[in-house]
Amino acid sequence: MNAEFILALEQIEKEKGVAKDILIDTIEAALVSAYKKNFGSSQNVRIKIDRETGDIKVFSEKNVVEEIEDALLEILLEDARAKYGASIEVGDIIEEEVTPRDFGRIAAQNAKQVVVQRIKEAERDVIFSEYTNRESEIITGTVARVSKGIVYVSLGKTEGVLNATEQIPGEEFSIGQRIKAYITEVKKTTKGPQIFLSRSHPGIVKRLFELEVPEIYEGTVQINSIAREAGSRTKIAVSSVDENVDPVGSCVGPKGTRVKTVVDEINGEKIDIIKYSEDMAEYISNSLSPSKVISVEIFEAEKSAKVIVPDYQLSLAIGKEGQNARLAAKLTNWKIDIKSESQAGTSGDPSEHALQDAQIEAETEAELDENN
Structure with missing residues (x-):
């Protein structure tokens, strides 16, 4: 030398x-x-x-x-x-x-x-x-290869690993496809750093809304909680620090453009955006959207609530295979017991319900279309 x-x-x-x-x-x-x-x-x-x-x-x-x-x-x-x-x-x-x-x-x-x-x-x-400084952030990469259900994503200087359990059920990938993913963990190994990615983590929904909604990025609108069953449905609770700003409307965007961008990115998954409230009864009622709620009885010590819904809204409140009720419980972190008026023994005049039936069902369908 x-x-x-x-x-x-x-x-x-x-x-x-x-x-x-x-x-x-x-x-x-x-x-x-x-x-x-x-x-x-x-x-x-x-x-x-x-x-x-x-x-x-x-x-x-x-x-x-x-x-x-x-x-x-x-x-x-x-x-x-x-x-x-x-x-x-x-x-x-x-x-x-x-x-x-x-x-x-x-x-x-x-x-x-x-x-x-x-x-x-x-x-x-x-x-x-x-x-390692970008854990819990979203990153954009290109699908490099798929092997035994594991997707390897090119991130430039290195690759990220998207395991089968972190993929959205039913999602398919093609070589060269650009995708967004959530960085869950970065590990040091003998072969170099391993970057683990997720598309099923609730965090990706939060980050996508931060990218699409200026009010969230600026801090005017806050995301208080997220509950997700990847590939099927997500509930997100939002609030505003400015009473003149509608948090739900900000997230939905003009003609639903903002929420649609997020939905498209997560493979068409349904998203319910609800308004957060410090009043737990109101918050739980909102969390069961799109179902109508008659009353909410709070039990603070057990962190549980008894919810009464109209008879014809019971299946909507519970959701397919209990999904709506399950996501509401995850979102609020409270146990929610849902009963119909008949089950609770509080049903009113049946003829009155019959008159309101068509109108309420029409409203429900309209809300479902808006959330979807």
Whole structure:
């Protein structure tokens, strides 16, 4: 190695961000092993690379003793004083240069391997630092390949892993397809950083709304809670810090354009946007949308509520396979017991319900169309 090699290390330092001194220290450590391997020596050696010229020297370290037991590791006191001066004492460590004639060639080969490996490690560290700070964010990538149900997404310098459990049920991918995904975790492994992605996580819905709704990005509208069953339905509760701003309307957007963009991105999944309320009875009532609610009885200690709905709204309130009630419970974090008026023994005049039936069902259908 020579001064040109030092210049090359300085260039690497500028381009890759790996300090020259760190590279040299790593090379020196590697050359100790290379020396022992090639010259079969069990002596203690130290490698020194000149930071300016690139010259390499090998030094054998020996303990100063009065009686030698191992000539490779020890030197007699009188011999040490003869070579290095009368100030040498027993217990001192002296260094003798033992640089082999053809060690430069071996050193160059090892140095190249060390530098290449260190650059790879540095690049991995940079990628890990970049993506570990982006956990819980959305990232856009391109489908690179699909293997055994796992989708590998190209993110530029690295790949993200979208496991089958993190995909939206029924979603299919094609090579080259651009997708948005939510970064759930970044791990350091022996093969470099692994970036785990999700399209089924509730967080992706939140981030998509942040991208599409300026009022959320600015902080005027806040997302208070999200409950999701990926591929089927999501409920999202929103509120506004400005009484003049309608949080639900802001998320829906003009003619439903904002919510439609989010729905399209998550493969057509239905989204119910409801208004959050500090009043738990009102909040629970809203969470069961699109169902109408007659009354809500709150039990604070148990964090449970008894909800009464019209007889003809019971199936809508509960939802297919209990989904609407289940999502409402997840959204509010309360146990919700839903009963019809008949079950609760509070039904009013049947003829009155018959007159209202057509109107309420029409309103329900209209709301479903708007939310879908």
